[in-house]
Each structure stands twice: as structure tokens, then as C-alpha cells.
Amino acid sequence: MTSEDKPPAWAAAFPGPRHTAALIPREAVMSDLSSPQLLLVDVRRTDFEGGTIRGSLNLPAHSFYMNRAVLYDLCKRAGVKQVAFYCGSSNGRGPRCSGWFADYIAEKGDTDMQSLTLAGGIKGWVKAGAKYTENVDGYEAEYWKQFEPERK
Secondary structure (H helix, E strand, C coil): CCCCCCHHHHHHHHCCCCCEEEEECCCHHHCCCCCCEEEEEECCCCCCCCEEECEEEEECHHHHHHHHHHHHCCCCCCHHCCEEEEEECCCHHHHHHHHHHHHHHHHHHCCEEEEEECCCCCHHHHHHHHHHHCCCCCCCCHHHHHHHCCCC
């Protein structure tokens, strides 16, 4: 278990998600990026740097559980069918929040809305190249260099 996989201290205050949301590949998100039926939710807080995928809503993971009903209501009113969550690598906070949202959708008996996790998170998005970084609001190339593998 890596440090990103281990639940942070704040997560202990909330129940673990009962559902595991499906992964959505970045290619599928890219093709639907301007669709009003898809909402991207960036759950980063202190590492909310280097930019965010265009059109994303920032709802930090530490406060998401208490606000999932509000997000659900807003999505229903707006006709959103898919909500895709992401964090840095989508190994911890992103899947946790998408699981909590999937739990809430199931509690409501809603079969029209789907909770998803963006495979690879924003790090995977940025690593995919210019086609993807052109769709990052506030993109800071210098920030992302720290995640590039060292070349020998």
C-alpha cells in the first residue's frame, strides 16, 4: 500500500465507500469534455497546483462526503449523467469520492446517473501530451516536470 492508497486521517471520520466506481479512460473524457452530461470533479486540495482539467469543479476530498447530496441535486437539475472524479493519480481520494458518490446514487435508487473515476488522474492526463495539456486550465509546464521520469 502506497501513501496515496492509505486513507488520510480525515477519511477516518467517514464510512468507507461501499461501491467501487468504474474507471473512465482519459480518451473517453476527452471526447466528451464539452458535453453537458459529463461533470469532472477535481478532489485535490493542498496539491491543487499545475492546473485543472478544463471545466472541472474543485471539491476537495476532505469535505466531499458532507456535500455529496448537494452535488447530486445540482447534477440532477443540470441533466448530468456522468460524474468523473480525479485527484493526482486517482489511487486514493478520487476513487474514495467516486465510491461515496456511487453509494449516494444507489441510496437514491437512481439508474440514470453514474459515478466514475478518471483513470490515471490528472498526472495521467498531463503525461498523455499536448492534446491533453491544451485542455488544462492554468496549465503550468514547470510544475509537471517534477513528475517526469529521470532520463539517463
